[in-house]
Amino acid sequence: MxxxxxxxxxxxxxxxxxxxxxxxxxxxxxxxxxxxxxxxxxxxxxxxxVTCAGWRPGVPVRLYAGRGDKDVAVANSRLCLKELKASGVKATFTDVGNVDHMTSPFRALPRILDWFTGLRGA
Structure with a gap:
């Protein structure tokens, strides 16, 4: 080395x-x-x-992660979800599949866009 x-x-x-x-x-x-x-x-x-400990956003939160990600453990997102919900934050988690770290955003981004588009019309 x-x-x-x-x-x-x-x-x-x-x-x-x-x-x-x-x-x-x-x-x-x-x-x-x-x-x-x-x-x-x-x-x-x-x-x-302290994945999300102490984070109290005043807006709904959506977490996305791929269970095949070897760079960032999907357990981090699940722990963050648990911590947010325990603090009263409206949060959801979506597993985007058995995909790697670089593919996860490509799976999540269309869902995020749909969510934001829906919010605009609400």
Whole structure:
């Protein structure tokens, strides 16, 4: 890794030099600690796990996510929905399918446009 990120390699050279899976960049102990956090790591995770805590929009909210997204866990949207509803916010969640992070917006945007168009006519 150090030899790739020395400031002298292009993006293409770095990409070609990386392993096929990010798991090959970390140790088994690291993966275990991430899967079963405890102590100060767990505390830091809990402190930072504030998906929508404290957010109280005065308008209805619609959340969209794809359950196939490997970049942002769909659980984040579901937790946000739960937190919003618990605070009295009118919110809904739509699973746009078993699609990746880049496809999710293409599935969601027509639905969002339809919603906004409907609001304009209301």
């Amino acid at each position: 150090e030899r790739l990120f020395d400031g002298h390699h292009s993006f293409e050279e770095i990409a070609a030099g990386l392993p096929a899976s990010p798991r090959d960049l970390v140790t088994a102990a690291y993966l275990k600690r991430m899967a079963e956090p405890s102590g100060s790591l767990l505390h830091a995770m809990l402190v930072n796990d």
